Each structure stands twice: as structure tokens, then as C-alpha cells.
Amino acid sequence: MSDIGVRTVVYCGQHRSHADEFELWPGVTVRPVLPFNMDGGDPYQAPIYHLARIIDILRRGADESDAVYVHDSNLRFEFIASGKPLVRGVFDLFYPHTLAGVIQSGDARLVANSDYVGNCIKEALRRFRTLGDNALRVVNTGFQEPRFRPGNVNQMRDRLRLPEDALPILYPHRPDPTKGIFESLAVVQLLRKRLHADQFRSVRLLVSVWEDFEPGQGIEGLGEPYPTVFRQAAELGIADKLHLHSWVPRHDMSNYYALGAATLSIGTFPEAFGHVHVESMLSGTPAITSRVAAYRTTVPEELARKVDPTDVEAAADQLVEVLGRRERTGAPLQDHLRDKFGFERMLDGYSHAFFDHAEAREGPFTGVSVPVAAGTRLRIPPWAAALDSGYYNDYSGYAMDKRLEECLPFILASTTVETLKERTSVSESDILRWLRNGHLLSLNS
Missing domain, CATH: 3.40.50 (Rossmann fold)
Structure with a gap:
């Protein structure tokens, strides 16, 4: 300004x-x-x-x-x-x-x-x-694209005390369950059977520590959630894959992203935008994201790697492809990011x-909401989505409701309460419950 x-x-x-x-x-x-x-x-x-x-x-x-x-x-x-x-x-x-x-x-x-x-x-x-x-x-x-042109990646590797042959998988989020830390650990564990033993030996999951932390320091003295994260890694047999490091300042993030083979953003937190995946892709490093909240729509499906929420098997498969191809973000994706998320714009x-x-x-103010009528139209709200893994609400997770899933083809095609009741086995009480739970929206004519 x-x-x-x-x-x-x-x-x-x-x-x-x-x-x-x-x-x-x-x-x-x-x-x-x-x-x-x-x-x-x-x-x-x-x-x-x-x-x-x-x-x-x-x-x-x-x-x-x-x-x-x-x-x-x-x-x-x-x-x-x-x-x-x-x-x-x-x-x-x-x-x-x-x-x-x-x-x-x-x-x-x-x-x-x-x-x-x-x-x-x-x-x-x-x-x-x-x-x-x-x-x-x-x-x-918006993002200042020149800030995400990597410089000295080797210097970043030395600073993090990362072995020369390490294959870094980035987790640049706080180690919070909703941010995907436990899903990321599960993905690394699944790589054991998907990668050649020599390649898996080199894999490291990079996790930043908010507290004062020296590279190579153990978890002794660190507060939660780090001990819990380490215990989970140990139970999965991948404690040696967890590489903790100190917080990376913003001005060094381009080198940090460029160091990684891939970035994992596979949590369930309802991000309003989510900077990490865009910053990573601007730096050349592919990001694997979950189809949750803004992650679902920020980048078109055909340009990005996405998985359904909590689907660690799919995330592991995507990661294996990225590692096998030594993939970097391509020109069409870079052009899209620069155009839609430019700083000047x-x-x-x-x-x-x-x-x-x-x-x-x-x-x-509109009139007080009226109960649903026969002609009330039903549709899917922007905070929910019909995914291959099920019907997902960004705030409450998978609906786990067979009746709702049965109705989705009709709702996606635009339907009224009356038509839905005629074509399926659902009752008005089912529909009212879905509306109360935020799974559907109603629109009275």
C-alpha cells in the first residue's frame, strides 16, 4: 500500500x-x-x-x-x-x-x-x-514468485545436517494430527514395500520443531506433540526416518522446498487457502494434497496430485510415482499458479x-427458514464433496451414511425433496438430518 x-x-x-x-x-x-x-x-x-x-x-x-x-x-x-x-x-x-x-x-x-x-x-x-x-x-x-526460485540447496542440506544420500520428504506444517503428521508417518511406513530397499533406506521425513532445537538433538526435553509423534514412528518401525530440524525462516523456504523430493499436505484441517502446497510447487517440488476444503479447489485436478482425506495408500502410490520419475512441477502448473496467485494481482x-x-x-434479513417442502431443491454445499472414498464434510469428516450415498447421483443432478423421496427409500427425517448436519443445502423456490 x-x-x-x-x-x-x-x-x-x-x-x-x-x-x-x-x-x-x-x-x-x-x-x-x-x-x-x-x-x-x-x-x-x-x-x-x-x-x-x-x-x-x-x-x-x-x-x-x-x-x-x-x-x-x-x-x-x-x-x-x-x-x-x-x-x-x-x-x-x-x-x-x-x-x-x-x-x-x-x-x-x-x-x-x-x-x-x-x-x-x-x-x-x-x-x-x-x-x-x-x-x-x-x-x-498472492505470492511473490521470484522469492520461490531456489538458490543454494546444498547449503540448506548442510544446515539441516541431512545426510548426502538422504531422500527428503517434506512435512512443512505444525506436527498436529489435523495437519496430517500421522498420515505422513503412515505413508513413509508404506514406502517400505513399495520402494527398492536401497532407496527406502535413504528416505527421511523432515519435520520442523517450533522450540529451540539443534540439528541432531534428540527429542529429550521437547514438549508435546513431538514425543507422541516419535512414539508413533517407533511403533511403525520408521523412527530412523524421522528427521527433526529447527524452524526454517520464511526467506529460506524456497531452498527448503527445492531440497525436497515431494511435499505432503495430507491432513484434514479445513484450510481456507493453504500456502504450503502452492509455495512448494512454485519452488519446483510436487505437492501431494488431500481433497479437503480449499485444497480441493485451489489447483485443478489435472494439474496437481490429490488424494481423498485419510487415504494413505493412495498418497503412498502418488509419492512412489513422484520419486520414480524424479518429478518436478511442470510449466502448465507453474503458469497457472503465477496467473491466478500472482502478488500484484x-x-x-x-x-x-x-x-x-x-x-x-x-x-x-431474509424470512425465517421454513421446513422443507415438496419443491425444495437440494444441493451439495461448498464445504462438502462427493469423493470416491465417500461423502466428505470438511468439518465433520466422512458422513458414513449409506442412504445419503444412495441419493448422491440424484442430488448431483439437481433434485427436489419430492423427487428424491419418489426415487429412493429416504424419508423426510433423513433429509432434515442431513440439512442439520451441514451435509446438504436447501433452496426453496
Whole structure:
């Protein structure tokens, strides 16, 4: 924003190590002065006089500004905008503060960071309010492509103390069950029977450690989840394949990605965008992703390697192909990533979202949802998908419902409640249950 002459003031939580104000960049001032609870947990768990002070500070800031932007939609006091244009960025649909901000967006303009998030917002809010033409923008996350051109890969190998003959499989996520750490361990274990013994001997799964960590250090002294991860690896007989290393700074990530033979992003966390797979592919390293949330739609199926959630057998098969071919990302995929997720394109999108003067007035509330009628149309929501492995909901997993699976061909072809009941054995109570569980959407004529 400063490059186009916009003066920005960033307000954030108080931090003992910073002064009241500092210049982050020419034209960008940071004021870490808001007395939120900064000790973990709910930031709003603070004395009421601190919350009142936050409101006072932000009202003065808004009064001195032309527009107000709330990052990740996590401010509960939107009235501080004092009539100025208010923009809320939406970077997930998982954490409570973001969900509350989206639901209560009022006259704010919402900016979703992916097509997936934008579609989910539209379908969720449609139940109780309409969205005006200017109320929601989708600005896909952008990447500075030159930053992902690898430099000295050998230096990265030395820094991680990785053996010269090691075949690195990357897991550049926090070691959280929903991020796919245990699926990744299972995939490595399955490689034992799929690779030649000499090649399997070289395989290493690279896992970063958030705490202070020296290369070659054991897990002694590390907190959870690392001991649990190591125990699982030992039970699978692949403890020697687990290579822990210290956190890699952002400016070195291109070399880290380029070092890998492949990147695994096979968790079940409902990512709103998911940076890792795009960054890896921009760096030349194929990524294997699960068909969950934004991973399902960010890159077309024909350009990327995808597997159904928790399908470690398919992930192992994909990985064997990548290793056997010594595969790197091809030109069509690179072109797609540069075109759709270019950094300049993202900046242009945010610029329009901030400074386009078209109003984003709150749409009228719709009538209270009525029970399904014979003519009610049923469809699959953007947070769910009919996959080869079953019907999958990004927030609750596989539906495991034979009746629902029986109905999918009709629902995919667009059907009404009446037609579905005539052609299948389902009852209205089945349909109501699927609607309550978020497996289906209803649309009354």
C-alpha cells in the first residue's frame, strides 16, 4: 500500500518488548497499544476498562483515517469505524473470532482469501440475509514468485545436517494430527514395500520443531506433540526416518522446498487457502494434497496430485510415482499458479476492496427458514464433496451414511425433496438430518 502512496497505521496488542509506536516501512506505522489479553486464550478476556480503552483508541484512529481494515475479521467492536468504510479480511472459517466477525459483518465489506471461503460465506449467510453486490470480494492469496526460485540447496542440506544420500520428504506444517503428521508417518511406513530397499533406506521425513532445537538433538526435553509423534514412528518401525530440524525462516523456504523430493499436505484441517502446497510447487517440488476444503479447489485436478482425506495408500502410490520419475512441477502448473496467485494481482484486489467507494450496505434479513417442502431443491454445499472414498464434510469428516450415498447421483443432478423421496427409500427425517448436519443445502423456490 505504501508503494501507491497510502499511509497505513497498524493497531495491535500491547507488547512489552516494543515502544508505543515504530515505523515498520516507509508509510507504515505500527502502534502496539491495545490492552488485549496477550497471555493466551481469548484476547477479549480482559478487564472492562481495558476493553473501553481499546474502543477509545480505535475510534480516534478511525476518525483520522479514510478507511478501516480488520485483519482476519477478529474485532468485535465494528462500531469504532464511525461511519468510515469498514473492510474485514476473512482468512479462515474455523476459529471463533473469525466466525463471529463474519456473521456480524453488518455493513462491512468482507474480503475472502480464496474462492472456497467466498463460496462458503455466501451459502452460510444466505440462510438469514442477502449479500449486496459490494458486500463480498474474493482476493486470492498472492505470492511473490521470484522469492520461490531456489538458490543454494546444498547449503540448506548442510544446515539441516541431512545426510548426502538422504531422500527428503517434506512435512512443512505444525506436527498436529489435523495437519496430517500421522498420515505422513503412515505413508513413509508404506514406502517400505513399495520402494527398492536401497532407496527406502535413504528416505527421511523432515519435520520442523517450533522450540529451540539443534540439528541432531534428540527429542529429550521437547514438549508435546513431538514425543507422541516419535512414539508413533517407533511403533511403525520408521523412527530412523524421522528427521527433526529447527524452524526454517520464511526467506529460506524456497531452498527448503527445492531440497525436497515431494511435499505432503495430507491432513484434514479445513484450510481456507493453504500456502504450503502452492509455495512448494512454485519452488519446483510436487505437492501431494488431500481433497479437503480449499485444497480441493485451489489447483485443478489435472494439474496437481490429490488424494481423498485419510487415504494413505493412495498418497503412498502418488509419492512412489513422484520419486520414480524424479518429478518436478511442470510449466502448465507453474503458469497457472503465477496467473491466478500472482502478488500484484492480490495487491490490486485489496486496493479495490479498500478504496472502491461503492457502499457495502447490509442486505435485508431474509424470512425465517421454513421446513422443507415438496419443491425444495437440494444441493451439495461448498464445504462438502462427493469423493470416491465417500461423502466428505470438511468439518465433520466422512458422513458414513449409506442412504445419503444412495441419493448422491440424484442430488448431483439437481433434485427436489419430492423427487428424491419418489426415487429412493429416504424419508423426510433423513433429509432434515442431513440439512442439520451441514451435509446438504436447501433452496426453496
